[in-house]
Amino acid sequence: MAMSHVKTFRSIINTSEAVGIVSRRTFAIGGGKAKKGSKGAAQGDAPKASNLDKEVKSTTVVGANILKDGTDPKILPDAEYPDWLWRLLDKRPALSELSRKNIETLPYEDLKRFVKLDNRARIKDNNSLKAKN
Template identity: 65%
Template sequence: MALSYIRSLRSMNIPKELIQMGGCRTFAVGSKSKKGGKGGAAADASKASTIIKEVKASAVVGANILKDGANPKILQDSEYSGWLWHLLDKRPALSELRRKDIESLPYEDIKRFVKLDNQARIKENNSIRAKN
């Protein structure tokens, strides 16, 4: 499967800037400069970089999962739901929740405490059973 994926990538014409953004490792290509050329490669590179900048500024590249769909457009921050901005907030660990008074915790933290405590007890029981 990996070989067929690599073969399909070789046949595609991907700009260098896009590859560098994705963190893909590439191998150096030998220099094939022609004497007396008109410099067409440099013109193509500048066109590709402007296209990539336009695409990055207007759409989420790679977010399309449908065959016939298009990449979603980037909206203003005010047009997104409020919960989206709290997805990456730090949540308290189980040890920190155990130190606090359960009665004073908000509902979300109580729910998280119960979930993490159940996971910890299951892991402990599984490790005890595995040793016997």
């Protein structure tokens, strides 16, 4: 008798519909307005507009102040900043590129970088050999 009910049930609902019904997720519907100060999406849905004017945004580094009583630093002309600052984002050569060059003719900065990267690679190799044993 139970088998006949199963067969009729299968004929009514195919497998994909049954999976869709079982795996659907439902959420409760809010019964009223959100209370003030409650954790709901109703308050923070819209992005807040900045109350800073364009002049302040273009002359100061907004958000760079880390001190409680301090103010945001002013943006200075490019000539006021040190030269090394403009070279921070330059691409530096990789270990493979440095090892292809003659070590004797490398500038000091590249030689220093080569030694650092070579030491790091040897340490990684030694650690991986020790981990295998």
